[in-house]
Amino acid sequence: xxxxxxxxxxxxxxxxxxxxxxxxxxxxxxxxxxxxxxxxxxxxxxxxxxxxxxxxxxxxxxxxxxxxxxxxxxxxxxxxxxxxxxxxxxxxxxxxxxxxxxxxxxxxxxxxxxxxxxxxxxxxxxxxxxxxxxxxxxxxxxxxxxxxxxxxxxxxxxxxxxxxxxxxxxxxxxxxxxxxxxxxxxxxxxxxxxxxxxxxxxxxxxxxxxxxxxxxxxxxxxxxxxxxxxxxxxxxxxxxxxxxxxxxxxxxxxxxxxxxxxxxxxxxxxxxxxxxxxxxxxxxxxxxxxxxxxxxxxxxxxxxxxxxxxxxxxxxxxxxxxxxxxxxxxxxxxxxxxxxxxxxxxxxxxxxxxxxxxxxxxxxxxxxxxxxxxxxxxxxxxxxxxxxxxxxxxxxxxxxxxxxxxxxxxxxxxxxxxxxxxxxxxxxxxxxxxxxxxxxxxxxxxxxxxxxxxxxxxxxxxxxxxxxxxxxxxxxxxxxxxxxxxxxxxxxxxxxxxxxxxxxxxxxxxxxxxxxxxxxxxxxxxxxxxxxxxxxxxxxxxxxxxxxxxxxxxxxxxxxxxxxxxxxxxxxxxxxxxxxxxxxxxxxxxxxxxxxxxxxxxxxxxxxxx
Amino acid sequence: xxxxxxxxxxxxxxxxxxxxxxxxxxxxxxxxxxxxxxxxxxxxxxxxxxxxxxxxxxxxxxxxxxxxxxxxxxxxxxxxxxxxxxxxxxxxxxxxxxxxxxxxxxxxxxxxxxxxxxxxxxxxxxxxxxxxxxxxxxxxxxxxxxxxxxxxxxxxxxxxxxxxxxxxxxxxxxxxxxxxxxxxxxxxxxxxxxxxxxxxxxxxxxxxxxxxxxxxxxxxxxxxxxxxxxxxxx
Numbered sequence: 029x030x031x032x033x034x035x036x037x038x039x040x041x042x043x044x045x046x047x048x049x050x051x052x053x054x055x056x057x058x059x060x061x062x063x064x065x066x067x068x069x070x071x072x073x074x075x076x077x078x079x080x081x082x083x084x085x086x087x088x089x090x091x092x093x094x095x096x097x098x099x100x101x102x103x104x105x106x107x108x109x110x111x112x113x114x115x116x117x118x119x120x121x122x123x124x125x126x127x128x129x130x131x132x133x134x135x136x137x138x139x140x141x142x143x144x145x146x147x148x149x150x151x152x153x154x155x156x157x158x159x160x161x162x163x164x165x166x167x168x169x170x171x172x173x174x175x176x177x178x179x180x181x182x183x184x185x186x187x188x189x190x191x192x193x194x195x196x197x198x199x200x201x202x203x204x205x206x207x208x209x210x211x212x213x214x215x216x217x218x219x220x221x222x223x224x225x226x227x228x229x230x231x232x233x234x235x236x237x238x239x240x241x242x243x244x245x246x247x248x249x250x251x252x253x254x255x256x257x258x259x260x261x262x263x264x265x266x267x268x269x270x271x272x273x274x275x276x277x278x279x280x281x282x283x284x285x286x287x288x289x290x291x292x293x294x295x296x297x298x299x300x301x302x303x304x305x306x307x308x309x310x311x312x313x314x315x316x317x318x319x320x321x322x323x324x325x326x327x328x329x330x331x332x333x334x335x336x337x338x339x340x341x342x343x344x345x346x347x348x349x350x351x352x353x354x355x356x357x358x359x360x361x362x363x364x365x366x367x368x369x370x371x372x373x374x375x376x377x378x379x380x381x382x383x384x385x386x387x388x389x390x391x392x393x394x395x396x397x398x399x400x401x402x403x404x405x406x407x408x409x410x411x412x413x414x415x416x417x418x419x420x421x422x423x424x425x426x427x428x429x430x431x432x433x434x435x436x437x438x439x440x441x442x443x444x445x446x447x448x449x450x451x452x453x454x455x456x457x458x459x460x461x462x463x464x465x466x467x468x469x470x471x472x473x474x475x476x477x478x479x480x481x482x483x484x485x486x487x488x489x490x491x492x493x494x495x496x497x498x499x500x501x502x503x504x505x506x507x508x509x510x511x512x513x514x515x516x517x518x519x520x521x522x523x524x525x526x527x528x529x530x531x532x533x534x535x536x537x538x539x540x541x542x543x544x545x546x547x548x549x550x551x552x553x554x555x556x557x558x559x560x561x562x563x564x565x566x567x568x569x570x571x572x573x574x575x576x577x578x579x580x581x582x583x584x585x586x587x588x589x590x591x592x593x594x595x596x597x598x599x600x601x602x603x604x605x606x607x608x609x610x611x612x613x614x615x616x617x618x619x620x621x622x623x624x625x626x627x628x629x630x631x632x633x634x635x636x637x638x
Numbered sequence: 639x640x641x642x643x644x645x646x647x648x649x650x651x652x653x654x655x656x657x658x659x660x661x662x663x664x665x666x667x668x669x670x671x672x673x674x675x676x677x678x679x680x681x682x683x684x685x686x687x688x689x690x691x692x693x694x695x696x697x698x699x700x701x702x703x704x705x706x707x708x709x710x711x712x713x714x715x716x717x718x719x720x721x722x723x724x725x726x727x728x729x730x731x732x733x734x735x736x737x738x739x740x741x742x743x744x745x746x747x748x749x750x751x752x753x754x755x756x757x758x759x760x761x762x763x764x765x766x767x768x769x770x771x772x773x774x775x776x777x778x779x780x781x782x783x784x785x786x787x788x789x790x791x792x793x794x795x796x797x798x799x800x801x802x803x804x805x806x807x808x809x810x811x812x813x814x815x816x817x818x819x820x821x822x823x824x825x826x827x828x829x830x831x832x833x834x835x836x837x838x839x840x841x842x843x844x845x846x847x848x849x850x851x852x853x854x855x856x857x858x859x860x861x862x863x864x865x866x867x868x869x870x871x872x
Binding site: 034035040041045046048050329330360 | 656657669680698699730
């Protein structure tokens with residue numbers, strides 16, 4: 029029957045598993061079955077490094093079988109619902125209900141309706157309180173778990189921090205409890221003692237008349253008042269897989285990935301990743317070279333990618349890059365180097381690595397004027413961008429991509445005009461080169477502008493987000509002022525960013541909106557062809573929840589924020605100071621130049637002790 | 639010219655692997671060859687690619703028990719060693735049955751393939767199937783309409799059929815056929831099934847039909863020779 033269905037859906041290989049390096053175990057012979065769920069399609073989920081790490085991390089235990097589950101595309105979902113086929117894991121094809129744990133990774137807010145949909149497809153009750161002893165335990169982690177509250181009534185356990193730290197302890201407790209015939213409640217109470225574990229049902233929240241939180245406190249004496257994230261201190265000795273699942277169909281990032289370091293020294297004030305992964309913790313060059321060898325050897329991939337939040341900031345970057353090129357170019361293995369700053373060295377490097385074609389160069393100035401770049405602490409100057417472009421033009425790169433955001437705090441039309449001026453300046457820079465010396469194709473500059481979403485655990489967590497109408501006006505303003513034919517302007521749909529703005533800083537009252545939107549047909553919200561804005565508008569209306577309250581309201585520093593019981597190690601005081609510095613246009617040096625005493629040193633490792 | 643050694647590989651594509659398409663299969667072979675550390679030859683040029691060619695793509699959903707590919711290695715290797723290395727890398731559902739060295743000047747598998755065995759299992763038992771097939775085989779010519787690139791033309795498919803053997807002894811109807819398979823002349827088994835059904839006044843449910851492509855042959859002076867003639871037992 030499955031064959032018949034698979035021949036009627038797009039890309040059937042999404043549902044068959046069977047990749048090189050898939051882990052095969054006898055499901056009956058393990059104590060714990062763990063379904064790792066990525067709430068998006070296979071090609072997206074399989075490109076996610078966290079999945080690759082946790083899959084092998086969990087499977088390194090003989091008593092655990094971790095399998096993968098992705099969101100079926102709508103064509104497959106239709107068939108599954110029609111024929112009553114429950115959501116299944118790729119490795120064994122077994123339905124999710126048979127698992128002990130169903131774990132979701134929360135990579136972006138707009139995947140929440142897919143989580144609800146996947147639970148429903150699995151025949152598992154959506155609401156935590158409606159699930160019984162026989163249902164799996166629903167656990168979630170990942171960047172969006174730092175504000176777990178919108179999903180607090182759906183997810184049983186949140187894992188705050190890096191998976192390598194506490195999973196073993198948690199699974200040991202589970203196994204022991206299961207063996208002793210303990211209930212779920214027994215397990216949860218014991219799990220409260222594990223670092224980084226947040227179990228929402230042991231906390232109560234009360235609200236003021238104006239809708240803000242008046243009190244948030246544990247209702248169980250074992251529940252810690254503050255849950256501090258857990259992170260790996262020693263990146264050289266932490267588990268890292270020596271192989272990788274090699275997909276049978278092309279995925280978004282179809283290559284082996286080598287994680288160079290975690291965290292980022294930069295401190296861009298809009299960037300949640302830059303704060304929640306603090307402090308920066310590097311792997312040594314020797315360890316990375318060793319891992320690169322085994323990854324390539326065990327996967328057969330033709331490309332390896334160095335990844336981190338800002339690879340050029342790796343202290344041994346030059347040595348690492350040169351050694352990798354020396355080692356692998358003869359074997360026709362490409363090296364992909366995302367997130368590089370453009371300078372003479374990186375351009376020279378890009379010339380050498382096959383993986384990068386002479387197609388485009390990307391800069392992320394994020395804001396159009398130096399003033400606003402100082403506000404957001406984006407340490408890149410117009411001169412650096414223009415100098416980088418000059419070098420690139422000389423080398424034959426003529427397509428420039430620029431990433432900006434609109435709606436940043438303190439932004440004025442002058443800053444928007446700056447986006448146009450900077451693009452024009454790049455075009456002019458090209459035409460300064462005498463005609464006979466120009467290389468490559470004619471210059472083209474593509475501006476991509478995203479809508480700013482204020483995120484928890486950033487200095488901008490108190491800021492108001494622009495409304496959909498304001499974003500629209502700003503985009504039209506930029507578009508209207510572009511005169512050069514070499515400049516192309518792309519912009520994100522503000523409707524989606526606006527909803528993301530609601531979810532990002534939401535509280536427990538949002539779960540009913542998410543579930544209502546899903547009931548009205550919302551899923552795959554981040555896929556523009558499936559995004560159903562009307563369902564969301566209706567869901568807010570039906571539930572009486574105000575989106576403006578969450579997205580467009582400026583908060584005061586003394587308001588209890590929905591995520592205040594989570595600690596990322598960076599203090600609230602630091603964020604307040606940073607917000608004030610932003611308003612004053614003062615930049616804060618990066619972690620290596622000068623410590624800003626954010627609080628992350630409390631983890632006792634990384635850049636804070638270099 | 640290069641000094642590469644050419645090898646012909648016969649492999650299966652069954653189970654879950656019937657759901658990956660031809661380009662994905664190519665990529666899988668490229669990666670498995672790398673993982674197996676075979677000294678694969680590369681083409682020249684700005685974007686060098688591995689020297690590997692397949693006889694004929696297998697349609698998505700169809701299984702194969704005698705698929706053929708040619709690869710070029712930069713040095714001579716023991717054929718059993720090549721087979722073992724590949725089988726150690728390829729996922730379940732694809733396994734190499736035999737590897738043989740072929741002469742440098744020999745015709746490549748894609749140009750050589752001319753006929754193929756197919757084993758078809760229908761969705762249920764059709765009592766008049768055998769009789770219908772016998773009628774088909776007695777015909778001297780069979781004109782059917784085929785649509786290629788939006789153009790409809792009438793072609794004679796009788797010369798494209800060498801044999802059909804029906805087994806109606808089980809719960810469902812099965813048949814083996816040997817039909818033209820390759821660039822010189824090709825008859826899709828689907829087309830043949832649809833034609834036979836049309837004579838019975840029925841339409842086949844192809845989604846419920848299992849098709850296995852078996853041995854692929856080349857033709858030399860009217861004689862069929864398996865593309866990979868090493869002894870094998872299925």
